[in-house]
Amino acid sequence: MPECGKTKRHWALSLRHHRQYRPSEHVTKTIHIIGGGPAGASAALAALREGASVNIFEKSKFPRHKVCGEFLSPGILRALGNFELLGAFDALGPSPVRRATLCFGRREKSFHLPESAWGLSRAAFDHLLLRAAEERGAVVTQATATSFDKPAVVARGRHFASTARERGQRLFGFKAHFRAAVNDAVELYFFNGCYVGLNAVEDGLTNVCGIASEHLLGRFGFEHDELLQACEPLRVRLQRAERVMSWLSTGPLRFENRFRAEPEEGIYAAGDALSFVDPFTGSGLVAAVKTGTLAGRFAARGKPVEEYLQSARAVLARPFAVAGIFRWAITSGWAERLAPLLPGAAMFRWTRP
Numbered sequence: 001m002p003e004c005g006k007t008k009r010h011w012a013l014s015l016r017h018h019r020q021y022r023p024s025e026h027v028t029k030t031i032h033i034i035g036g037g038p039a040g041a042s043a044a045l046a047a048l049r050e051g052a053s054v055n056i057f058e059k060s061k062f063p064r065h066k067v068c069g070e071f072l073s074p075g076i077l078r079a080l081g082n083f084e085l086l087g088a089f090d091a092l093g094p095s096p097v098r099r100a101t102l103c104f105g106r107r108e109k110s111f112h113l114p115e116s117a118w119g120l121s122r123a124a125f126d127h128l129l130l131r132a133a134e135e136r137g138a139v140v141t142q143a144t145a146t147s148f149d150k151p152a153v154v155a156r157g158r159h160f161a162s163t164a165r166e167r168g169q170r171l172f173g174f175k176a177h178f179r180a181a182v183n184d185a186v187e188l189y190f191f192n193g194c195y196v197g198l199n200a201v202e203d204g205l206t207n208v209c210g211i212a213s214e215h216l217l218g219r220f221g222f223e224h225d226e227l228l229q230a231c232e233p234l235r236v237r238l239q240r241a242e243r244v245m246s247w248l249s250t251g252p253l254r255f256e257n258r259f260r261a262e263p264e265e266g267i268y269a270a271g272d273a274l275s276f277v278d279p280f281t282g283s284g285l286v287a288a289v290k291t292g293t294l295a296g297r298f299a300a301r302g303k304p305v306e307e308y309l310q311s312a313r314a315v316l317a318r319p320f321a322v323a324g325i326f327r328w329a330i331t332s333g334w335a336e337r338l339a340p341l342l343p344g345a346a347m348f349r350w351t352r353p
């Protein structure tokens with residue numbers, strides 16, 4: 001069980017589309033969930049639906065900001081619909097994203113998304129899911145779990161050792177909200193080996209989020225505003241924009257998965273704790289909700305971890321592999337040269353879970 005702070009957090013907001021689910025016949029147990037982000041909260045919702053009791057341990061007080069592009073892939077509506085959360089999602093005022101613009105130096109590639117995606121802050125999105133889980137019976141404890149009982153869903157986000165890259169080469173993510181001209185596109189600017197993405201979120205705000213190496217950030221004195229000025233089209237785009245919050249940053253980032261890790265009985269890893277895909281795909285959140293849902297269901301039914309991992313791999317393996325190829329194309333400079341030929345909508349589809 002978790003060792004520190006035992007404060008129970010109660011989010012007493014009601015959800016309009018909540019319905020009691022009929023418990024499955026096989027389930028009698030308590031599922032312990034480490035991390036109340038999108039993967040953990042989805043695992044809780046799925047396990048509750050199976051009739052299990054659920055304990056969630058979440059170290060942060062929600063709602064809270066988080067470094068993220070805040071781009072929700074189209075598949076999110078189906079995933080939220082499964083939990084009867086479409087009405088509650090809609091009430092938060094997510095911004096529709098219908099187009100993508102990829103800007104490589106002087107070259108630009110624009111295309112329509114096959115289906116509408118959405119922009120919504122992590123403060124709002126994560127809170128929606130965790131609150132729903134609590135409303136439906138999960139016990140949420142604000143604590144850092146250092147050990148835990150089984151069966152457990154481990155959904156504590158990225159925790160891979162950061163040994164793959166040397167200092168300077170290590171990658172860091174950063175984000176801030178701006179008041180800027182709003183449109184219905186996700187805009188990705190690739191420059192100096194880094195990229196910065198923009199899309200509208202709720203309340204007329206635009207999220208600006210990027211990933212850059214320590215070395216590049218150092219060249220700009222770790223001043224993110226200065227870094228953005230180095231990309232001419234981005235500088236023009238944000239000319240009259242006003243930043244409304246301090247920059248947040250996170251890292252080092254390492255794109256890695258644990259698909260082949262030795263399964264440990266009673267421990268179901270979900271979301272980024274299972275696989276962290278390059279964020280330019282904008283597919284991490286849907287993957288977290290999907291693998292969280294699978295993990296919660298498998299844990300509640302007492303199914304073997306190996307079987308769960310097979311199902312999770314089937315969801316995530318292709319986007320992970322395709323993202324790796326695109327990352328190589330971006331860092332080697334080939335993406336800029338091939339930009340006019342890139343099949344935008346197909347690329348988008350291949351990187352969905």
Ligand SMILES: Cc1cc2nc3c(=O)[nH]c(=O)nc-3n(C[C@H](O)[C@H](O)[C@H](O)COP(=O)(O)OP(=O)(O)OC[C@H]3O[C@@H](n4cnc5c(N)ncnc54)[C@H](O)[C@@H]3O)c2cc1C
Pocket residue numbers: 034035036037038039040057058059060067068069070071072073143144145146155156157158172173174209210211250253270271272273279281282283284285286288
């Ligand atoms: C720079 C950047 C940009 C991104 N942009 C996008 C995007 O636009 N679209 C997209 O879909 N994805 C994006 N992603 C990926 C996305 O953020 C992740 O895939 C997603 O957050 C995974 O959800 P999760 O629930 O697995 O982990 P998290 O969201 O990290 O949640 C884990 C939770 O566990 C808690 N926790 C951790 N350890 C403990 C502990 N020991 N005890 C208790 N609680 C604990 C944390 O406080 C946290 O709330 C981006 C990621 C980065 C880094």
